[in-house]
Amino acid sequence: MKIDPSKPADLSAQIAAAIRDAIIGGDLIVDERLPSEAELADHFNVSRPTVREALKRLAAQSLIRTQRGASGGAFVNRLSFEDAYAQQITTSTLLLSMNAVSFDTACEARFALERACAPLSAQRRSADHLATMRAEIHRQQQPGLTDEAFCASDVAVHRALVDGAGNPVLSYQLAGAVEAMQPLMNMITFSARSREEIVAMHTELADAIEAGDGPTADAVLLRLEDYTRTLARDVMAARAARASS
Amino acid sequence: MKIDPSKPADLSAQIAAAIRDAIIGGDLIVDERLPSEAELADHFNVSRPTVREALKRLAAQSLIRTQRGASGGAFVNRLSFEDAYAQQITTSTLLLSMNAVSFDTACEARFALERACAPLSAQRRSADHLATMRAEIHRQQQPGLTDEAFCASDVAVHRALVDGAGNPVLSYQLAGAVEAMQPLMNMITFSARSREEIVAMHTELADAIEAGDGPTADAVLLRLEDYTRTLARDVMAARAARASS
DNA sequence: AGACTTTTAAATGTCAGACAAATAAAATCT
């Protein structure tokens, strides 16, 4: 583990970077125990609070976990897909909300990625994935459903589609794109009419997936993308017009 | 901002979560200044070091930045695409290295996502993106090129392809998938023969992109995927055979 | 001897108070 140049004033960041590099570089193996805070403080010639700040940075990225007690300490964490999903969703949500990424751009990205999954999902989806899609589509036809519940169900359908591809890396990549858009989606699927259209396309999608027909699934997604983007444009335009009145 | 239940013992994590929720929920706007550490400590009824650990957690995720001095403090950070890329790459690298994700799975995901970009890139790429691809392909034909340099150039070609789609969300999503695989790719493109094949396909790809021909670009990527995965399988098999001897 | 209980030690979690360094605003001087 390297030592820090004494010049700049952000020791905890430097220490965090040193340990992070050691983990990524393979010098520290999964479940390996790091030296105690006191030992690290001694090693880097800093105080324990400074070491602790560095460790908290790493903990925030799920790179380490800590355990109290006699044989406790900081351990290199095996980054689970769940942790990765959560980080991905947080990051994506912030990117969309803070960087003036238009709904249109986000939507294009989302459907592009989903269409990449469609042929794989058509080929490999389990009965379980298909059943989930069917169940969610059925729920979407309930009259009393709130907008939030409808959108959550919408996400669940697409999630099942992606998971059906059986590639956890793809599922991870898409988690952010799909989930981060949900708040935006909530604003545009308000009318009974649009729900009807969406349910119809979901049904077609499920049929294609059931039949193992990738190209048709792709075509449905393309139409769904087009419909969603047009709907969003109209909603935004209407909102803008109302705002200026 | 909510208060923490006094029960569990991880105050800094709770405080970090409270502030994070405030940022994601829009209660704290970009560039808004948070209360000083002393004020936060008073607010949450904890000590300053505890507050600092919470702030370092947020800083590790690029959610805040801090500034020393009279009118300094912690400010809500506008998450830049660059920061998001970096996090994405770190997370993806760890996922691949620690979760026994096979090269094959990662490769499938990568090409699926790239193929999603291909039609968009064929339609919208700038002259700059195309020039970058051509230049990198030219470099790949230099005889003295190291394996690392060849692979870096390979990544640059695919990067230019993805960026050519003009969708920053897609670029962000793909950054992890492509860059995280580079170390693995280094191991399989060692022979002159494979370089030759790859350069040929890169050239076809650039031609298709230049002609605005999405379907052909897609077909080339499909062949490149197949070639890469086959090559990787052979290399792995050879390595396994050598190891058992 | 073997199983259960108690003690102990090591580690993280938290706190308090202090000083250093940076920085912008206020006060002062030319």
Next chain:
DNA sequence: AGATTTTATTTGTCTGACATTTAAAAGTCT
């Protein structure tokens, strides 16, 4: 008025201490 100095605020860091948790060691009883 403009330039310079002072001052106040805030983060960065250190020292030292105590609380809490937890596993292992020591001790005790059957």
